[in-house]
Amino acid sequence: MTAISPPAARLSAAGRARQWLRDRNIPPVYGILIIIFIAAILLDAFFGIDDELFILNQTILTNILVRSVALGIVAVGQTFVMVGASIDLSVAYLISVTAVGASYLMAGDPNRVWWTVLVLFVIGVLVGLVNGTLITRLRINPLIATLGVGLILRGLLNATFENFAGSVPASFQTFAYGMLGPLPISVLVLFLVVLVGWFVLRRMRYGAHLYAVGGSEEVGRLSGLRTERVLTMAHVICSTTAVLTGLFVVSRLRAGAPWVGTDGLYDLESIAATVIGGTALSGGKGGVWGTLAGVLIFSILDTTFNQIGIDAYMKQVLRGAIIVLAVGFYTFRSKAEQG
Amino acid sequence: MARISAGTATTDSFGLRAWQAVRAVNPVYFIALVLMAWVGLRNPAFFQPDNFLTFLQRAAPLMILTAGQVFVLVSGGFDLSVGSVVTSTVIIGAILANNDPGATWWVILALLAGGLLIGLVNGAVTTYLKVPSLIATLGMLLMARGIGLLWSGGAPRGYLPDNFRMWGRGGIEGLFGLQDFPYAVIVLVIFGVGYWLLLHKLNYGRQLLALGDNPRAARLSGVNVNLMRISAFVLCSMTAVIGGILLGGRGGVSIETGTGLEMQTIAAAVLGGTMLLGGRGSIPAAMAGALALELLFTLLNLLGLPKPLRDAVQGLIIIAAVAYTAYSTRRNR
Secondary structure (H helix, E strand, O other), X not given: OOOOOOOHHHOOHHHHHHHHHHHOOOOOHHHHHHHHHHXXXXXXXXXXXXXXXXXXXXXXXXXXXXXXXXHHHHHHHHHHHHHOOOOOOOHHHHHHHHHHHHHHHHOOOHHHHHHHHHHHHHHHHHHHHHHHHHHHOXXXXXXXXXXXXXXXXXXXXXXXXXXXXXXXXXXXXHHHHOEEOOEEHHHHHHHHHHHHHHHHHHHOHHHHHHHHHHHOHHHHHHOOOOHHHHHHHXXXXXXXXXXXXXXXXXXXXXXXXXXXXXXXOHHHHHHHHHHHOOOOOOOOOOOHHHHHHHHHHHHHHHHHHHHOOOOHHHHHHHHHHHHHHHHHHHHOOOHHHOO | OOOOOHHHHOOOOHHHHHHHHHHHOOHHHHHHHHHHHHHHHHOHHHHOHHHHHHHHHXXXXXXXXXXXXXXXXXXOOOOOOHHHHHHXXXXXXXXXXXXXXXXXXXXXXXXXXXXXXXXXXXHHHHHOOOOOHHHHHHHHHHHHHHHHHHHHOOOOOOOOOHHHHHHHHOEEEOHHHOOEEEHHHHHHHHHHHHHHHHHHXXXXXXXXXXXXXXXXXXXXXXXXXXHHHHHHHHHHHHHHHHHHHHHHHHHOOOOOOOOOHHHHHHHHHHXXXXXXXXXXXXXXXXXXXXXXXXXHHHHHHHOOOOHHHHHHHHHHHHHXXXXXXXXXXXXXX
């Protein structure tokens, strides 16, 4: 990370700026975020379908943040498993299970909120434990293990529910629609999750262990880490964030349906946001602040596409292209990525 | 592997040697055989030649798609765009052909050219931009589906002419004394044998496996690493177009045709012992894995399980099979 740098005097201005960013551990993705933000403003100014500029409209600005909440929370969890050189494809199905489970169990009754939330988090922890055990003890490739668990969750859910089931009480919808002063509660929750994620990864011993295991499991084990436990814990954290996202989604929709998680593409998009944020698929580096920037990039793009009236399918095409280009932006420069 | 020394070999019982021979066989073949026997038990008519060929016709697309995916997997990558390419093949094929039988041939050529282009982009992005293939092909998943839906305006329109659909649902009457010998099975045999030769008998396959096993060593020994990687993606995408033609022929035009196929092909290949991240894999075993999956779907259907529960059982079986493979590979080391 901190290669021995030449004396500052010999660096160009750009080099010094880069040095400054590196010293403060600011992920390069924030550069892309700023570029995309400026591009969004320009596109909106020249091609916007209404005269209003989104940059001056507080509702739209807030909306960009709210749009980031669902993906952002689960992407923080995905960052944990990916730092540990694993991956979790089951999150989308777990989000569906949570959303349906919440509206079904609460059935509009405010008194049932607390134990429902508790039950759902227990389910989340169990799913994380199963994922972690399959990967660390049975040595199943994480892609296949979490896909299998996802299929099981989807099968059980679809066999039980076919449509929207039950509803959450109005009080529970404060999570999605409530405001605390000028800021939506959901956005505060997102920042809280990111902060906790950062603290655990960068300030706690567990975080250091996870980076070690992700960097090289072999080295981690040889230096005395219980690598299985460390990685299983990361999966538990990831599943927990998926449950939290599911709760947010259902509090927004008032009722959950079996397709809310998969239609939101939360599995692949959380992986994409994490990779754009600078966490390598091979594990051992990256962090939650980069992931947050990756998620913000997605929501700024979504908002801009709406502002300039781009066709829904064209959006998909552009989204795919931008994911690839954003990741290519820095993998292209670091040649060490592949052999 | 050779744990028995020469001195004791003569005293080996026949049973022990037979057991070792059995253990050397890829377990996926046993899984497929057991499933096949089970299906036959529930439905004795299954083994009648016509019924069995109809089953093979249904299994052919997944088996061919899996064989294509194996090339990318053994080279050390993933192709998540397979399902989207299948869907777009069907949607765009229907728009281009628009029920005109005279158009079929150039439409198929155009679709294959599209597959070639998609494979080139996947390959170029992975090799030159150094984007991990999981992300590169995830981007392509979104783009390929987006382009298909954009072109059709979101709902399928147009029809596939009959001579386009015959590949997926038609057959040759009276061949081998059978009612109908499905074209799809002929295509399956051609691709199965062709891909087996390509990966296991030709220099190309040896280079690809070497590349997946150790890219650095492969490059140093003169393998054109970039060209090999790109060619694997091209093969996989063009195979996806073939799969799309068969699936569109069988099921008609729908935007759901290819949904989930990317993961099914990867799961089938892994079931057949293909190692993710490259270096090891076998075309016949992977195709047997795909066959086993299709047999499993048939069996769960025969057992009368509701469709959603089939997903759950499929998940369980994949986990169990891969856990067993991982366990036996570790034991044999």
